[in-house]
Amino acid sequence: MPSSPRPNALQSLPGSTVQYVIDTLSTRIVSQEYAAEERLPSERQLAQDLGVARNTVREALDQLEERGMIRRRAGSGSFVTYDPTGAREAISPVAAETGPLQLQVMRGILEPEMVRLAIVNMSPRQIDDLSEILSKMEAVQADATAFVRLEEEFHRRIAEGTGNPLLMACYNLVIDARRQSFRTAMYRRHLTPARIAEYQRGYNGLFNAIAARDIEEASEFMKLVLIQDQKLLLQET
């Protein structure tokens, strides 16, 4: 019985059948028929329900995944990652497929060298700007989200301080991935006031080293912050 539960989708539409599945599913997601962060039916189930082949469902899910509406885990299922209520920022495809560990690896490569370059290139004015960011960071008590935003800005300023456009472009990708990681992995859960204070000490030391143009010290502090991030990462199961 391969007949036709579905009226007809084989007409007129651009890339018709797959598009039909995409439209159907994305509508259900946006309308929260499939709630955020919850599982949607298995591919085989969807194929049967919609009266199409599993292949077709897969292709539709591929595109939804690229759009950042769902996330898939082999053996587990497909999950909605679309938050209709919240700030909907476009996530780059790279960020989406970068895991927390891969992010840490990349940061471990870039950041220590980046701060070295920044130190020998930053103008006093840029350092002043940095200190302003630091002040705001030190004012934060418990607002994890605000703190992470400021961290991001702090890092971005350091990248700018290198004066290397290629490095800045690369680091922007890293920042995107980091923001994405923060959203999905829910760092904030573990970013307690005590830990924030710990980070503040790290960044304070980092800034002082930069202001003093102490390259090795700054590089070490940069690694320290990275290690703190890693600890936070390991807190999660």
Add this chain to the structure above:
Amino acid sequence: MPSSPRPNALQSLPGSTVQYVIDTLSTRIVSQEYAAEERLPSERQLAQDLGVARNTVREALDQLEERGMIRRRAGSGSFVTYDPTGAREAISPVAAETGPLQLQVMRGILEPEMVRLAIVNMSPRQIDDLSEILSKMEAVQADATAFVRLEEEFHRRIAEGTGNPLLMACYNLVIDARRQSFRTAMYRRHLTPARIAEYQRGYNGLFNAIAARDIEEASEFMKLVLIQDQKLLLQET
């Protein structure tokens, strides 16, 4: 008759069979086995030649199309749109404003670490592919442009070997900048056959170190190639 011209691809590799087709075709394109702007064999033909299903060939072509290496016209065929001479490729804004020195700095940061990661992540198949590129590089006598293209492909494969999408994305920016730099600075002026031979020795050592999974050795060879590039750079006024 559907048997196996190709040894076996059904093992272990991440997305293996499709990847095999992608690698095979992109290598042929880069090495100009399929000349620029010319037709490549039909999907059905390729499927038969490579011993895979047409579906698989299609998926590979999809990705090559996304990379901008080919263009397809229904009823007509698939055509190479990759110009190894670099005549009219869109240069990213970053590449445009990145200087040769800044490029070298960035490569110095990324490449030695990249090859480390690649060594512990590359599958034997990926290493085989790498050796194939190397062979083509060693066959080059005096064609500087072709050699640089192959270098680029060699590096790209190493970046892919890390399995880190974020790193790959970053390194793609580096490659763009490098290509741009090559065009403007006219490396080829100084890329004499003698120097090409020098590079070939460097890459040969690099590959052997990778194949032997000798991390430190590989990292050193990677730096060596970089230094050779720097020398070439200094030749220019």
Add this chain to the structure above:
DNA sequence: TTCTGGATTTGGTTCAGACCAAAATAACGG
């Protein structure tokens, strides 16, 4: 020769089925 119309080739889409590997779940033994 030129034009026209069908046959052929080529990419585009969908289907149905098979097998794999990772994850989750159930069953079992301590």
Add this chain to the structure above:
DNA sequence: CCGTTATTTTGGTCTGAACCAAATCCAGAA
């Protein structure tokens, strides 16, 4: 009650086949 093992579920990949529509090719008519 917990830990371990077997089973099932789920996404991931590949195959082979069929049909469509756009381009192209080619033979026959004007």
